[in-house]
Amino acid sequence: MDLLKGWNGVYFLIAAVIAGGVLERFIPWRRMPFDPWRWARAGLLSVYGVILVAAIPFVSDFALAFLAEKKDVGLFNMIGAPAALSVPATIVVVDAIAFSEHVLLHRVSLLWRLHRAHHSDVMVDASTALRFHPFETLFRAAFEAPFVLALGLPPEGLLAAFVVLSVVNVYTHFNVPLPRGLERALAPVLVTPRMHRLHHTTDGASQRLNYGTMFSFWDRLARTRAGPDALADDAAFGLEAPEAPPRESFGQLLLDPFRTPRPGEQ
Numbered sequence: 552m553d554l555l556k557g558w559n560g561v562y563f564l565i566a567a568v569i570a571g572g573v574l575e576r577f578i579p580w581r582r583m584p585f586d587p588w589r590w591a592r593a594g595l596l597s598v599y600g601v602i603l604v605a606a607i608p609f610v611s612d613f614a615l616a617f618l619a620e621k622k623d624v625g626l627f628n629m630i631g632a633p634a635a636l637s638v639p640a641t642i643v644v645v646d647a648i649a650f651s652e653h654v655l656l657h658r659v660s661l662l663w664r665l666h667r668a669h670h671s672d673v674m675v676d677a678s679t680a681l682r683f684h685p686f687e688t689l690f691r692a693a694f695e696a697p698f699v700l701a702l703g704l705p706p707e708g709l710l711a712a713f714v715v716l717s718v719v720n721v722y723t724h725f726n727v728p729l730p731r732g733l734e735r736a737l738a739p740v741l742v743t744p745r746m747h748r749l750h751h752t753t754d755g756a757s758q759r760l761n762y763g764t765m766f767s768f769w770d771r772l773a774r775t776r777a778g779p780d781a782l783a784d785d786a787a788f789g790l791e792a793p794e795a796p797p798r799e800s801f802g803q804l805l806l807d808p809f810r811t812p813r814p815g816e817q
């Protein structure tokens with residue numbers, strides 16, 4: 552767990568993103584041209600999200616976790632749970648919360664506007680894991696805030712969850728083929744790249760499957776799980792309507808929640 556603490560965790564995350572990006576160049580699942588601007592746009596969206604959350608009081612989960620710890624608020628603080636229990640439990644809890652947020656982002660039309668920038672990517676690779684609209688990042692932080700306080704999620708647990716789930720997020724999006732047998736073996740417990748790619752296809756019904764970030768059993772419980780074999784190798788990625796134009800400039804991505812869809816377009 553020491554690897555995930557403080558700056559070590561952030562360095563580990565950066566190394567994992569770079570390693571994922573490099574692997575994609577050498578053993579791509581689907582060949583695609585390297586576009587540094589694609590990475591820059593996605594990275595900048597993520598950075599704006601972090602700045603937005605930090606700038607608004609009472610939505611920064613880390614600040615709330617420190618406050619809960621100091622004031623002895625929340626379940627884990629009240630029972631004095633040891634880090635060996637509270638840190639792994641926080642990772643599981645945050646993954647369950649992320650699953651619930653993801654379902655809402657798809658099923659509530661106003662929230663779908665925030666998530667659309669992520670799904671409008673017509674290619675899926677490690678950079679897609681950074682392509683979240685800042686308002687989606689803000690929604691996720693605000694949604695998590697009451698759980699952080701009620702459960703007294705520890706700051707070190709939140710940091711570990713952030714690093715672990717971010718790394719998993721990169722590897723479920725990355726454009727590298729894993730052996731099919733490995734995916735099938737992992738699938739009952741973990742979300743695999745093929746399972747998550749299915750969620751990114753232009754098929755609306757498939758987009759409503761595999762909402763999980765790390766553990767696949769939330770989808771099993773919600774009956775929204777499809778295994779790695781459900782993805783067709785020639786599947787197209789992006790929004791549902793074929794006529795929806797790809798929105799690729801940084802300005803278009805930033806303004807996407809305010810765009811009124813044309814008839815038949817998502």
Ligand SMILES: [Zn+2]
Nearest residue numbers: 653657666750
């Ligand atoms: Zn989604």
